[in-house]
Amino acid sequence: MNEPKIRNMEDFAAASGISRPTVSKYFNDPDSVRKSTRAKIEAALKTHDYRPNIYAINQNRRQTKNIGLVVPNLTDPFFASIARNIEGLIVKQGYNPLLLSSHGGPEQEIANLDSLRSIKPAGVLLAPLGRASDNAQLAEFTEELPTVLFDANIDGIGEAFFGSDNDQSIGLIVDYLCRTGEPPVFFEMKNPINPNAYKRRAAYLAAMERLDHTPHLIQVDGDGWNFEEIGFREGSRILADRGLPSNTVLCSNDRLAIGLLSAAFESGLRVGHGSGSALRIAGHDDHPFSRYTCPSLTTVSQDYESIAARSVETILGIIDLEKRRENREVTLFEGRLIMRGSA
Amino acid sequence: MNEPKIRNMEDFAAASGISRPTVSKYFNDPDSVRKSTRAKIEAALKTHDYRPNIYAINQNRRQTKNIGLVVPNLTDPFFASIARNIEGLIVKQGYNPLLLSSHGGPEQEIANLDSLRSIKPAGVLLAPLGRASDNAQLAEFTEELPTVLFDANIDGIGEAFFGSDNDQSIGLIVDYLCRTGEPPVFFEMKNPINPNAYKRRAAYLAAMERLDHTPHLIQVDGDGWNFEEIGFREGSRILADRGLPSNTVLCSNDRLAIGLLSAAFESGLRVGHGSGSALRIAGHDDHPFSRYTCPSLTTVSQDYESIAARSVETILGIIDLEKRRENREVTLFEGRLIMRGSA
DNA sequence: ATTAAATTTTTACGCGCGTAAATTTTTATT
């Protein structure tokens, strides 16, 4: 307070009556110093308000405490939510998360990885864009820095992948829909960006075959990440054309379903699982807004708590051991059926 | 390629045939060196893949090129969207945005500011939580680091504030609703978190008075940021109690409106501006999902492009001049009426 | 070609901290 200003660790060490190297040791791990000296330092910390210069620290440490976290699109509450979850876990482990969004674009994704290189993170958690990603550059990056993929898998890239078991989850909802009404058609984009979309398509086909039903894919045009818009526009067109061979539609994801619901509403079609309804619509992901659509959306939730937990656990394990994985781990988590009003 | 590895600027300078100080000058501003030397450096850059160590740079520079960007809740697509917008502008100006979300909690907000202190940003753009914010700590922070507030104003804190003109925007939609049907009641939270909510309440009261109608506030209980949930739960209750003195409801924000729409739907009430509808619902903000509600939501859009642009412009101006503002600027932007299906 | 102005080079220091080695002090053990 009254003392000369604390300008660096040297000043602070003097103020606390401890040598600078020991103070340095303390900041790297408070438990590594004697209790009595720890108490002295923390007493000084209370009256002096000093914090080590993060740039000087990181310039000299072998490893930073930074962990990069790259998601494809923060504007999508699904990713915002999982990112928040992961951030919390990283902080709890004493690391510093750096959240970057690729905003749906591969250039931004590469730019994000480039930013991360500058920051020299100890590890990276990456949910890649998928089809749009520049796989060669991603591969190069993951050679440089230990990286764990989540949400969307790209074969052979990264130390591990954690995501959803689309076979299981799509199988689950297809089964449910078949048991409760007409077998579903599958509503998706013709050229999906996300690898999960391809998995889900295949899962749908397999599930329908298993149940002895004829599958039917409705593949609509559309670029980009504005899925609601695509679902609405293409859905409106198809409903106007009476192009649906079933009264039940399973959408590749909830955001398409939200658009389709909107299209159905404007077409005057009543959606729901009740007897008075003309159309059943189901989605996939249990998007944060799915609870509040009209009617609320029947869907499959992803176990993103597990995905987040295992991803963080894995990257921190690699960082601790300072050793890459020998085998690339791929673990898929099961989804849960969320029965709501729409199907 | 074949050369010995480039480990630092010294190595790189040698490789490019230029002295290290000049190379340093180049990285700080490529235009500050002669064209011919710039060409040499950039040629070397192509074959050698070197990037200056960001920690060493920031340790020595008077100012970093970092700009903090703190939003109350990234899970809300509205903030995700404005954050993205701002990030783009910051990058375009050669600065490095650092996005942090307070996740709706004042502790996290303070923690975010603390993280920013470590990073020594040249300036900060802050959308505060509002009522929940620890104003004393915010004030202290803004003394330390030049900060511009946006979205939610806190008197006297920060160099400037840019946000929406709630008087104008609420006035606009109240006027519209009165011209096209019954005067609206106002649906809001009893103890709103956001200062805008108080402004909107006052604006509603003023607008109704101006138009010679009796205002009616419906103030519901609820904590936190799960506005859809609150709108749904409390909306369901009120609709069941037939507690609405008007068939027109203006919600304090779109997320409440989305919840209320959902409640109305489940109550079997038809919402819309047509003759066959029992209820009109309007919102405020033009939330990204408002286009896809059923029916689509009539609302007022915020001019967040202007808010973003002016906020960035202002903080960069302060940084350039290295001089705080003498007078705190407060600029409010007008909203636009978005007429859709719900009212 | 001469002169002045603009750039680059050389030299040197410092930023704040991590970290290693040798020494001294403190604590735990018998």
Place this chain on the structure above:
DNA sequence: AATAAAAATTTACGCGCGTAAAAATTTAAT
């Protein structure tokens, strides 16, 4: 009290770069 073990101190160097000052060089102007 003697000894060993643990921890702290002292001393010193280096990280990679910004930056300042003086000297040398290049470019532009006359």
